[in-house]
Amino acid sequence: MSASRAEPRPKAAAVPDIAPALILGSVLLGLFGTADTIGAAAQALGPPVRLTTDAPAASAVPDAAAPAPRVPPPVPAAPVPAVIPPATPAEAATIPRPVSPVVPRPGPVAATALGAPDPDGAGTLRGEQGLGGDPWRGIGRAELLPLIAALPVDTPSPTTKALERRLLLSAGSLATATAEPPPPRRFGALRIATLARLGDPAGAADLAALLPDALAADEPAARALTDAELIRGGIDCPRALARGKGFASAYWTKLDLFCRARVGDRAGTDAALATLRRGGGRSDPFLAVADALAGAAPPPARLLAPALTSGEGDGVALTLAAMRTARIGVPPGLLPLNDPPALAAIATNPSTDPATRTAAGERAAAALFLDSRQLLDLYAQVPAQGDELLRVAEIAGRDRTARSRALVHQAMAAAMDGRRRVALAGLAVGLVDPRLRAGPVGNAAAGLLDSVSPTADAAALAPAAAQLYYALGRLDPARRWHDLALRSGRSADTAWLWPLAVVATARGGNDPVALTAWLDEALRGADTAARGRIAGQLALLQAVGVVVPDEAWLKATDGAGPPSGKDAGVDPALWQRLGDAASGGRIGETVTVALLLLGEGGPAGVAPVVVARVAANLKAVGLEPDARALVREAMATLAGPTAAGPTTSSPTGTY
Numbered sequence: 001m002s003a004s005r006a007e008p009r010p011k012a013a014a015v016p017d018i019a020p021a022l023i024l025g026s027v028l029l030g031l032f033g034t035a036d037t038i039g040a041a042a043q044a045l046g047p048p049v050r051l052t053t054d055a056p057a058a059s060a061v062p063d064a065a066a067p068a069p070r071v072p073p074p075v076p077a078a079p080v081p082a083v084i085p086p087a088t089p090a091e092a093a094t095i096p097r098p099v100s101p102v103v104p105r106p107g108p109v110a111a112t113a114l115g116a117p118d119p120d121g122a123g124t125l126r127g128e129q130g131l132g133g134d135p136w137r138g139i140g141r142a143e144l145l146p147l148i149a150a151l152p153v154d155t156p157s158p159t160t161k162a163l164e165r166r167l168l169l170s171a172g173s174l175a176t177a178t179a180e181p182p183p184p185r186r187f188g189a190l191r192i193a194t195l196a197r198l199g200d201p202a203g204a205a206d207l208a209a210l211l212p213d214a215l216a217a218d219e220p221a222a223r224a225l226t227d228a229e230l231i232r233g234g235i236d237c238p239r240a241l242a243r244g245k246g247f248a249s250a251y252w253t254k255l256d257l258f259c260r261a262r263v264g265d266r267a268g269t270d271a272a273l274a275t276l277r278r279g280g281g282r283s284d285p286f287l288a289v290a291d292a293l294a295g296a297a298p299p300p301a302r303l304l305a306p307a308l309t310s311g312e313g314d315g316v317a318l319t320l321a322a323m324r325t326a327r328i329g330v331p332p333g334l335l336p337l338n339d340p341p342a343l344a345a346i347a348t349n350p351s352t353d354p355a356t357r358t359a360a361g362e363r364a365a366a367a368l369f370l371d372s373r374q375l376l377d378l379y380a381q382v383p384a385q386g387d388e389l390l391r392v393a394e395i396a397g398r399d400r401t402a403r404s405r406a407l408v409h410q411a412m413a414a415a416m417d418g419r420r421r422v423a424l425a426g427l428a429v430g431l432v433d434p435r436l437r438a439g440p441v442g443n444a445a446a447g448l449l450d451s452v453s454p455t456a457d458a459a460a461l462a463p464a465a466a467q468l469y470y471a472l473g474r475l476d477p478a479r480r481w482h483d484l485a486l487r488s489g490r491s492a493d494t495a496w497l498w499p500l501a502v503v504a505t506a507r508g509g510n511d512p513v514a515l516t517a518w519l520d521e522a523l524r525g526a527d528t529a530a531r532g533r534i535a536g537q538l539a540l541l542q543a544v545g546v547v548v549p550d551e552a553w554l555k556a557t558d559g560a561g562p563p564s565g566k567d568a569g570v571d572p573a574l575w576q577r578l579g580d581a582a583s584g585g586r587i588g589e590t591v592t593v594a595l596l597l598l599g600e601g602g603p604a605g606v607a608p609v610v611v612a613r614v615a616a617n618l619k620a621v622g623l624e625p626d627a628r629a630l631v632r633e634a635m636a637t638l639a640g641p642t643a644a645g646p647t648t649s650s651p652t653g654t655y
Contacts, residue, residue, distance in 0.1 A: 120188030122210040123171030124203070130170030132622075135588035138581075141174050145183055147592045148190045153197040154340050154367045156439050157602030159629040160595065161198060161368055167591050168195050169203055185221075188214030193221040199341065199369045201228035219247045226255065227317035231341045231369070233348060235321075237262065250279055251315060254286055258322050261293035269294050286319050292326040301331045308334040308342070320345040332356045340367035347378060354381040355403055362402040365440040366433075372443035379444070380413075382406035389414060396427055405431050405444075412448050418457065425452045426461045429468050435604040437471035438633045446472055454480045459488040466497055470504040471636030473629065478504065495521035499537045500639045502546060503632050509546035519552055531556060533638045535563050536608025540631045540638075543612035543619075568607040570597055575613070582617035590621045603634040 127133060136144065148168075155161060168191045188211035195204035204225045208215045215222055222243045229235040237259035244252035257272035273290050285307035288299035307319045308330065320342060323330065329351040336342045340363060346352055347361030347370060361378040364370045382403055388395060389411040396404040408431065412424045428445040436442055449465050452458055454477075458465075462485035469478035482501060485494040498518040502509040522534050534556045542548045542562075553562055565575045574597050581589040594614040603611045611634040615627035 120186055120191070120211055120214050121171060121173040122188075122207075123169050124206050124210065125166060125169045126171045130166055131172070131587050131591060132170075133172075135167075135170050135172040135591075136174045137172075137588075138584055138586040139174075139589045140180075141183060141187060142180060144174065144589070144592070145185065145187060145190060147589075147596065148187070148194060149185075151194055151592070151595055152598070152600040152602075153194065153199075154600050155598070155602040156366050156368065156436055157598070157604065157630070157633055158368060158439055159626060159633055160598055160602045163591060163623075163626050164198060164595055165195065165200055165203060167588065167595070168198075169207060170588070172588065185218055186214045189218035189221040193218070193224040196221075196224040196228035197341075199228065199231075199344075199367075201225060201232055204228060215243065216246055219244075219249065222247065223251060223315065227315055228341070230317045230321040231345045233321075233324075235259075250276060251318070253279070254290070254318055254322075257290055257293065258318065258325065261322075262325055266295070286322065289319055289322040289326060289328065292328060293322055298326065298328045301334060304328075304330075305334055308336050316342045317345060320349070324349040324351070327351045329353060330356060330360075332359075335360055337363065340364050340369045344369040347374070354378070354383060358382050358406055359402045362405070362441065365444075366436050368439055370440060372440040372447065375440050375444050376409065376447065379406040379409040382410070384410060393423070393427055396431055400431055409444070409448065412451075422452055422458045422461055425449050425458075426464065429461070429464045432468070434637045435601075437468055437636050438473075438604070442468055443472055446474070449477070454484045456484075459484055462488060463493045463497060467500060467636060467639060470497075470500045471633065473504065473632065475505060496639045499541055500632070500635050502541065503544055503628065503635045506544070506628065509541065509544070512547075512549070515541075515546070515548070515552065519555060523556065531558070533608075537635060537638055539563055539609050539612040540615075540635050543615040544628055544631050563607070563609040565609060565613065568610050570606075570610055578613065578617050582620040585621060587621045587623075590617055591623070594618060598630075603630045604637040608634055608638065 121136070123130060125131075151164060152160070174187055188207070192204045192208050192211070192215055195201075195207060208221075208225060215225070226235070226240050226243060229240060237255075241252070241256060241259060244255065253272055253275055257269055257276065260268035260272060273287075273294050276284075276287060276290065283306075285304055288303040292298050304319075304323075307316055316336065316339065320330075324345070330346045330349060332353070332355070335346065335356065343360040344364035347357045347364055349357070352360075358378040358381070361370055361375055365372070365375045384407055388407055392404070392407045392411045396408060405428065408424055408428045412421065412428070415421045415424055425448045428448045432442050432445050446468055449468065452461070452465075454462065454465070462481045466478050466481035466485055469475075469481060478501075482494075482497055485497065488494070495518050498514060501507075508514060519534070519538075522537075523531070526534065535553075538548050538552060538556055539562060557563075565572070574593055578590065578593045578597060581593055594617065597610055597614055598606055603614075611630055615631045618624070618627040618630070
């Protein structure tokens with residue numbers, strides 16, 4: 001009888017379990033001879049060779065689910081370039097290349113028993129919303145905590161801050177060694193405090209709700225969260241006071257006084273003030289403000305100076321919040337220029353004069369503690385004198401300050417003539433520091449551009465307008481202004497837009513003709529500084545997957561080859577660790593080290609080769625959108641006639 005299709009086919013005769021081993025052994029013996037022969041061959045071949053570099057290729061995404069042993073990589077026989085051009089070995093051998101720094105070989109790996117997971121692994125972001133299901137795999141608590149404590153918080157980079165926020169809010173178990181002593185601060189407390197200092201009190205409070213024990217045992221974290229809420233305004237006093245019940249410092253008595261004064265509890269305010277006076281600290285600047293909260297006259301500026309300019313006392317944020325409640329303005333000479341959160345508090349104090357508020361607010365916005373809407377509100381309050389709105393171009397030409405930018409925005413609001421509006425929009429764009437294009441300061445200028453149509457009358461503005469929109473990631477208006485720039489026919493004014501457009505749009509990168517045309521135009525008349533920027537642009541292009549041939553490197557660098565990390569001024573141990581973490585698929589460690597390499601300056605404030613390396617390794621662990629956004633911010637700083645070189649100083653210092 002013939003079998004039906006529905007019936008299972010008969011199975012082949014089963015092979016005994018020992019058969020595969022016998023067959024494999026016969027094959028090996030047939031190929032290599034006896035076991036002694038195999039051992040001799042292994043000795044002749046030498047030890048295993050590592051097949052990956054310290055900076056994995058963008059296409060090689062590690063399997064985050066597969067466990068990766070923490071085996072320190074051997075020191076390579078020859079240093080590895082920071083950016084490896086896609087050349088064959090024979091071609092690469094003919095090109096002299098700078099090399100990346102390496103660190104000494106780590107000590108031998110010791111097996112350590114792991115204890116229970118860290119209780120502070122909870123987070124508000126899980127899975128793809130955060131950094132995956134197990135971001136802290138492969139790194140121990142003792143290694144991670146010092147890195148988290150050192151994370152930058154005042155960066156002007158929106159991408160960097162967003163990535164850091166995801167890192168700190170991501171849920172993930174953190175393993176600890178059995179014999180490891182308790183850390184001085186818990187992982188959860190460090191995360192809460194860093195989020196607060198980053199300017200995200202809401203995120204810090206949400207995380208604290210998941211980790212109440214961590215906050216209850218760590219006064220610095222509780223104070224950092226409270227300070228961040230005071231800076232933002234609208235603090236929930238009962239919740240904040242409950243947060244400090246387990247601590248005995250005078251900070252919480254001062255907070256109690258502030259909260260009572262806010263609601264008009266005069267008796268409670270007087271009682272808290274008496275408690276503070278009995279506790280000593282008569283020189284504390286807060287007491288002068290507390291007297292005003294209790295009904296006394298506002299204190300003179302000399303009594304406020306120690307708190308605002310040198311940070312004396314129990315927190316600038318609490319003093320500034322009390323000044324706002326007591327309707328005490330901040331004098332212009334007392335701005336804490338290196339404290340963006342404090343500047344944000346000053347900018348939102350209506351008792352401070354508008355010019356001082358605007359100067360403080362622009363610095364705070366540069367570090368992302370205010371948004372562009374708040375900045376525009378401050379611009380509108382700066383009083384213009386006489387015919388200043390008619391002479392704004394002349395004023396801005398000699399005074400590139402927050403007040404000049406405010407006058408440009410006010411003049412634009414009053415302008416009706418189309419040509420004048422184009423001129424004012426161009427002036428606003430030109431007044432933006434290149435390192436601040438991607439943040440609120442750049443976005444405020446883009447708000448003026450939004451009211452100008454990309455027509456032939458505005459062709460002269462087109463390259464700068466496209467550049468600003470690309471920096472902000474606003475691709476539709478960027479393409480419209482870029483098209484206008486191309487139609488204007490002035491190649492010298494538009495060639496430098498090509499690499500920025502490639503990075504921002506992820507299109508047209510692997511067009512060798514376009515690459516050559518851009519490079520030839522960019523190098524025409526380029527001095528040493530310009531050549532350095534062009535080499536940085538090539539490194540950034542390569543980091544997002546653009547093929548950069550060896551001829552392009554030789555042409556851009558006069559034969560020196562790709563740049564390396566040796567001259568980038570970065571910590572060589574962090575440089576090496578980034579590649580090691582990415583090669584092992586350790587996502588949380590990769591992101592943490594990447595943020596430390598970028599530092600407070602962000603991608604606009606470090607050498608392009610550093611951004612390129614960070615981007616390549618973020619891509620390797622599956623974070624390509626973040627990698628491309630960082631490269632876009634860096635490229636927007638380098639591109640164009642108003643490009644800025646890398647700096648180690650804070651961009652907020654330019655205002």
